[in-house]
Amino acid sequence: MSVTAPIARAIRRTSGARAREVNEAELRATLSTYRELSDEDWRRPSPCAGWTVRDMLAHTVGQYEELPRPWVAVRRIRWARRTHPALGPLDGHNEIQIEDRQGVPGRELIGALARYAPQAIIAMRRLPAAVRRRVRPSVLYPEAKALPEDSMDYLYRVLMVRDTWMHRMDLGDATGAAPVLGGHDREVMDQVVLDLALTWTGPAAELDLHGPAGGNHLLGSGAPAAVVRADAVDLARHLSGRRVRGTLEVEGDPGARSVLMAARVVF
Numbered sequence: 001m002s003v004t005a006p007i008a009r010a011i012r013r014t015s016g017a018r019a020r021e022v023n024e025a026e027l028r029a030t031l032s033t034y035r036e037l038s039d040e041d042w043r044r045p046s047p048c049a050g051w052t053v054r055d056m057l058a059h060t061v062g063q064y065e066e067l068p069r070p071w072v073a074v075r076r077i078r079w080a081r082r083t084h085p086a087l088g089p090l091d092g093h094n095e096i097q098i099e100d101r102q103g104v105p106g107r108e109l110i111g112a113l114a115r116y117a118p119q120a121i122i123a124m125r126r127l128p129a130a131v132r133r134r135v136r137p138s139v140l141y142p143e144a145k146a147l148p149e150d151s152m153d154y155l156y157r158v159l160m161v162r163d164t165w166m167h168r169m170d171l172g173d174a175t176g177a178a179p180v181l182g183g184h185d186r187e188v189m190d191q192v193v194l195d196l197a198l199t200w201t202g203p204a205a206e207l208d209l210h211g212p213a214g215g216n217h218l219l220g221s222g223a224p225a226a227v228v229r230a231d232a233v234d235l236a237r238h239l240s241g242r243r244v245r246g247t248l249e250v251e252g253d254p255g256a257r258s259v260l261m262a263a264r265v266v267f
Contacts, residue, residue, distance in 0.1 A: 008197030025184035062097025068123035202259030226252030
């Protein structure tokens with residue numbers, strides 16, 4: 001076991017300037033991936049329960065549409081309370097995003113994403129950082145209180161791209177195609193590891209993640225009592241509550257495995 005891996009809690013939050021680059025890179029990757037789909041692919045079930053590939057894109061379009069137009073989110077939340085009372089505010093709102101574009105073909109949804117996503121990135125970037133830090137997403141979604149930072153700043157710098165990125169991984173799972181990973185994917189995954197580290201209660205463990213988005217980090221502090229080995233995307237799948245395609249290997253202190261299996265990160 002190594003004691004030289006950098007401490008995961010020391011990972012820096014994505015800066016505002018870097019967030020724009022990462023968001024734009026992920027948007028290009030997502031659009032490119034959707035444009036390669038066949039007509040049959042749109043009807044395939046996605047890893048998101050009850051959603052097809054087309055539904056998943058409709059949700060993503062809705063997310064970006066709402067950032068520069070918060071009144072659209074408010075309308076959807078209110079309508080969800082009436083039509084999906086058994087769901088929480090966030091899940092109900094997500095269903096309305098899909099229902100609002102129920103009859104829109106997948107190819108048209110690609111155009112909508114290409115239109116709304118750049119507007120959302122610009123709108124978030126233009127908000128002064130001080131304002132982004134003060135605005136609380138939990139005002140609309142009580143679930144946001146569980147975020148590491150209940151702020152629009154965290155949403156802009158971390159969560160906006162993470163949600164889109166994870167759904168691109170979902171798209172690969174639905175179609176069987178391996179996702180193309182590039183330079184920005186490591187930034188996305190580093191922020192996932194940071195959020196995992198902030199809530200880690202197990203023994204110190206070296207995290208050895210494979211693949212282009214991977215890297216080595218130390219969860220906890222001190223000499224590692226365990227080693228966690230996994231593909232980076234598989235760790236993200238696990239932490240989001242999705243089914244893992246490969247394996248999560250844990251060697252050493254069994255307490256590390258218990259904590260890892262119970263760990264979740266907001267996507």
